[in-house]
Structures are given as C-alpha cells and as structure tokens.
Amino acid sequence: MTALKVRSPRKPKGQGAERREEILDAALKLFSAKGLHTVSTRQIAEAVGISQPALYAYFATKDDITAELCIRAFAILVERMEAARADFIPTTQCFEKALRVYVDFGLQNPDAYRVAFMVEKGLDGTYKERVGDRPMMAGIGAFQRFAEIVAEMRDAGLTHDDDVQRMTQTLWAGLHGLVSLLIARPDFPWVEREVLIACHISLLRRGVLKGVG
Amino acid sequence: MTALKVRSPRKPKGQGAERREEILDAALKLFSAKGLHTVSTRQIAEAVGISQPALYAYFATKDDITAELCIRAFAILVERMEAARADFIPTTQCFEKALRVYVDFGLQNPDAYRVAFMVEKGLDGTYKERVGDRPMMAGIGAFQRFAEIVAEMRDAGLTHDDDVQRMTQTLWAGLHGLVSLLIARPDFPWVEREVLIACHISLLRRGVLKGVG
DNA sequence: CACAATAATCGATCAGTGATAACTTATCAC
C-alpha cells in the first residue's frame, strides 16, 4: 500500500459547495463499505483528495457529515412514502405495499437508517446537542406519512384500534424491529429474507387490521 | 474537579478474579450513567482505582468488558424466559405475559440489550472477530425459549402460521423494534409507555394467534 | 496589469482513545 496522497485540485472561488458534495459522496461510499464507526475523517479526506482539517471548513463535526447523509436519505424515504400515499386506497394490498416501501428503504439505505434510528445517543445528551435531532426529525417525516395512511384505514373502519398515534407508533416499531435486526445482525440464521419480510408484514397487517386473517 | 487518583489496594495473590468483578461493576455503572461509547477505559480504571493498562490483565479488549456484561445480563433473561415457560399453558394470557417478560428485560437492561442487538458490527467483521458473537448467542438462548413457546401455541392450533422458526423470528423482530426504539430514542413523543407496550403486545398477539381480536 | 480581499486549503499540533511493552512490587510456597 503506497497510498501516496493524491490531491484534488483546489476549487474555484465560489465552488466550495461542490467540494462539500464530494465529501458527502466519499463518506457515503466509505460508510457503506466499512461501516460507520470504522471510517475516520482522515480516510474521508484522503478519498476526497484534501487534507483532513479541510473537512472542517464544510462540516463542524464528523457527526454532521453522517447527519447530512442521513437527512438526504430520509428525504428519499418521505418521497417514496408520499408516492405510496398518492395512489393509496384503504385496502389490505395498499397497506402492505406501504409497509414494504419502508422495509425496502431501510435495507437499501442501511447506513442512513442506522444513523437515524440505531445510533447511540449518549445519555449525557452529547449526540443530541451536536447534531440535533435533525436526522431523526427527517425520519419522523416518514412516520407522519404512515400516520396518514393508518388514519385512512381507520376512517374506513378497518383497524382494531381507533387511536391513530398509538397504532402508528406500534406499527412503526414493528417494522423497525425487522429492518434494524436485518441490518445489525445479518449473520443470524434468518429464514429466507423475502419470505421473512412477507411474513412479517402479514403479521403486522393482521395486528392492525380487522377482517380476514 | 480535583480527581486525585485514589488507588485501590493491591489484591492478594489468588484474588485477581475479585478485581475482575470490580471492573465489571464499575463499567456497568458508568455505561448506565453515560452511555456505552462515551465511557473510556481510563474512566473505568479510575472508578476501580487502578491504572488503565491494568484492565488488560483481565480483559483482552474494551469490547470484551461490554461483552461479558452483556452475556451476564442475557443469562438473566434466559432465566426469566424459562420461568415464564415453566408455568406456561397455551393461552392468550400466558403468551402475552411471555412477550412482556422480554420487553421488561430490555428496558431494564438497556446497555446489555444495546450490545447484544443494536451495536454496530463493522462490515469488515472487526467486531465479530474480537468479541465473537458470544453476546448475541447469549441473546439467542432467549430466542430459543421463545421458539418453544411459539411451538406450543402452534401445537395447540392457535397460530396463523405453521412454521415456528419463521413465526418466532417475526415475533422477535416485532418485540425488538419496540424495545430498541424506546432505548435509542427516548425523546420521541411516544404515547404513554405502558399503554404503548400493551398496545404493541396486543398487536403482535393478534398477528401471531388466530381467534378473538 | 497590479492589488487587496477572501475563499480554499494546508501543516502542525492538541487532548483523548485503545492497546502494548517493559518494568516493578507485593505476596506466596518452600
């Protein structure tokens, strides 16, 4: 491993934002390849082709980089949830499809998902103060879309429970459980993944909706 | 903060194991108070009253300390699950009670729970190689108890699905979702906790069991 | 074209991290 540092040419004067994107791109790739905690700021900087302190011109903190990635990823989720909601009618099929959107997103964006819902917060509130709950709030946007869907199901008289908040939180927790375990423990002797997901979604649907089992 | 280092007297010759316990005790308290990632080996050592390198006479790695704490905590869970299974008869009440045991355990031992199921593994396999999957395996012991309970329910003809593995994994994921979210995101505007737990358990029960909604 | 302004970036450095090596000290059996 020679690892001569190859420097990227300095950006023209107004183009700092471009470098910022490069940093986010490099970070995303590294995180996906090696996991969140094992990637250092120096590795990110080297991948971009700049010095390590240069990162701090664009991000106050390493956590801010992950937070931004996370927020962007969740914007995509909200988008997908809205798409699912656009052609939503209160049926079992539509309902399951919406759940499936969430699961697929989590498994396709494991790093963002980790940062948003699985990363340790630090009981002293450190994490919270630095990065805010911005990533989580972004995730909550998706949660709200879920609440709307659940509300529609309730209004159609299809749910067991009438309290939408309560039901949505429970449903969300149920989905999150599968997604986070598949992400955190890929080596567990899981039943075939597609089968498991289908089975899980059916279970949640039965738990929320009245009618045919 | 003066923080004069107060040294604990050297242990007699055969009593190294006692120091080991002291380390685990101190670590558990610190982890509970400040969270896992924010506690350093130096802090643990100071709490015990020994030098930082002295830790490494008892544990090869910082992760090994958390792993041991985790394994011990999960031994308790297995114990409780076995107790729940001892006076188990295939009824809705007993089933829900068993689920409740799991949730209560997770919320009472959040740090152990984190290490076992929520801590990042490192895609390069670092975490796995050092600490093994010993903590997770300890957790799996509890999972097996669940499987047995589910099997009893199936044999009584009460479940929707006949595949015990599949159902148990799904059920476990559902429980884990609530526990892990409550641990990781305590600040989320949750519905009142007891209500939420009860609601979630009902949902999972409806998802798994046939019969009355 | 020269020049000041400034965005972009760098090298040096800091305190803190987990971990290791080499050494000391207390305690024990004989």
Add this chain to the structure above:
DNA sequence: GTGATAAGTTATCACTGATCGATTATTGTG
C-alpha cells in the same frame, strides 16, 4: 531468605476528532 509469579505500574505507540494560524490561489476592482 529465596525464587517464582500474580498484580500493578509508568512510559509509550498509533490513531482519533478537532483547532490554530499561516498560506496559497483566485477573484473582482482600481
């Protein structure tokens, strides 16, 4: 006493995220 050895030490390493102050390169202006 005298070795052997468990228990613990200090010094140090490579690495981490982060800060400081200086240094480029570029730009619009005179």
